[in-house]
Amino acid sequence: MRSISPRRVLSREQQTEVTRILVKAGQMLAQFGAESRLIEQTTTRLGLALGLESVEMAISSSAIVLTSLYQGHCVTTTRRVREHGINMQVVCEVQRLCIMAEKHLIGAREVRQRLDAIKPFHYHPWLVVPMVGLSCGAFSLLFGGDWPIFLVTFVASAVAMRVRQLMVRHHHSPLINFALTGFIATLLASSATFFGWGEQPYLAMAASVLLLVPGFPLINAVSDMVKGYFNMGLARWGTATLLTISAAIGIILAMSIAEVWGGKVWWRLI
Secondary structure: OOOOOOOOOOHHHHHHHHHHHHHHHHHHHHOOOOOOOHHHHHHHHHHHHOOEEEEEEEOOOOOEEEEEEOOOOOEEEEEEOOOOOOOHHHHHHHHOOOOOOOOOOOOOHHHHHHHHOOOOOOHHHHHHHHHHHHHHHHHHHHHOHHHHHHHHHHHHHHHHHHHHHHHHHHOHHHHHHHHHHHHHHHHHHHHHHOOOOOOOOHHHHHHHOOOHHOOOHHHHHHHHHHOOOOOOOOHHHHHHHHHHHHHOOOOOOHHHHOOOOOOOHHHHOO
């Protein structure tokens, strides 16, 4: 870990306070979807900007352990990491604070106050629902579907997204959430096949569940493993795999109940 000469004299209490600021920043980055390299780099840069000599940290899927070093004194603390979903607005705000501290625009007290003031930005649920429906419907058109298939896909994916939002609000397990969302989306989309809507009704079943693809966790998992954070990468890969399996269970269960199987279209898409 690189080190620089401290720009200011820190007391033991000030070093402890800076350490708490750093671990909170790292915790927020980890909880809202930042990759491990970004967490470590941002936290280290912030610590050096606030006067520390060096910062060492260990990142796992459930906790962050951070040690600050200043004039031979070490302060170590740890924080539990709880998943709060992907939110790049929080990640960008923490990075902005790091840049401001490096430019000496704010000090430790201001950094702490601004960290406490960061609130995750969320789009209104009733804006997300139609947008997800439109995106999945657009995929059905790209797959070769017609407008009846687009409409079925739009309704199925929009309803499934609303169910997913309600389950998140009530803090249900993500695995149950994905399974139930996949079940509802597939069951509604199978109506196109049951009633014979459109030229290729099976496409609605394939496109309506695309909202469940865990793309961001998979990208972060590969990025972490490529950059040497194998434990985090494997943990994220395992989480994404379990979510995918849960969605597949819901999809297969819906197909069994509706007695509609879309094997041909799945093989075609693959």
